[in-house]
């Protein structure tokens with residue numbers, strides 16, 4: 001069992017920088033939580049407070065109901081995997097993986113069994129006698145995970161574990177981490193600035209900005225119903241397009257287009273008549289066709305099943321990115337009519353989603 005309860009956690013560093021404000025989260029046993037957000041938003045600080053590597057300035061941290069707010073790192077029964085692997089160069093893979101257990105003076109037979117079992121899970125059985133420098137980046141990352149696994153911790157903490165790997169290896173290692181999670185059924189918290197990792201790995205995502213939690217939910221919830229403009233722009237690639245529009249007599253009116261609202265939208269936006277709101281449209285929710293929105297193409301990128309079309313609306317003050325189905329061959333200067341098949345709305349002042 002490993003439930004974690006984070007209650008009103010604050011972190012203020014010695015130089016008076018507040019890195020985390022009022023962080024609240026209930027992590028269920030076996031859950032895979034991903035903390036995501038841009039660099040500097042407080043993800044690592046939060047993870048390090050959970051690990052016991054940073055003091056908690058205010059708030060309470062419970063592990064299985066027990067208060068561990070002030071417990072030293074070594075008593076927390078958690079293992080952390082870092083992005084820079086931190087392997088011992090002079091030790092073999094076996095010795096690296098066995099190291100923490102040797103320090104704890106565990107029975108050598110038990111250590112041997114645990115290392116072999118972890119090596120098996122990670123496909124490192126043939127590499128145990130090698131030194132780290134004889135391994136690829138992906139294999140080194142697996143050794144780092146092996147070191148965590150042998151300790152059979154209650155909780156695994158990952159701090160950007162894939163950021164030193166190239167794109168292809170990142171994809172493969174991501175799948176390994178998912179498999180690892182399934183096999184071990186362990187509670188995992190994972191920090192990344194990469195929204196793709198968050199969407200593909202998480203049971204639930206915690207999206208952060210400037211030290212504050214913006215939204216907590218399943219990947220689909222964050223993608224489909226982002227709580228505010230920040231989450232809407234951070235989750236999804238290419239990012240959502242945003243347009244200022246006025247709600248006027250059943251239409252959404254921008255300097256560049258006027259589109260009719262559905263009955264449902266009219267109800268949703270009834271209080272905004274005459275006001276300017278932000279319309280959000282994901283590139284993949286734009287289709288070729290219709291009369292309403294005219295895109296002046298400036299680039300056409302074929303991705304195989306889809307084509308990314310970048311263009312201007314009207315002059316060149318407003319750009320738009322459309323992910324159109326199929327293989328398109330638009331040229332610079334072509335005019336394409338598109339329609340928005342799904343639309344998101346945000347209050348311009350609060351930046352919150354209008355729902």
Ligand code: ADP
Pocket residue numbers: 013014015017018019037038039040041042043044045046
């Ligand atoms: P992230 O992991 O999201 O990139 P961090 O948690 O590392 O963000 O940092 C959050 C904020 O706290 C940043 O403004 C960073 O400069 C600041 N910070 C991080 N570590 C320290 C430290 N040891 N002392 C002072 N400020 C720090």
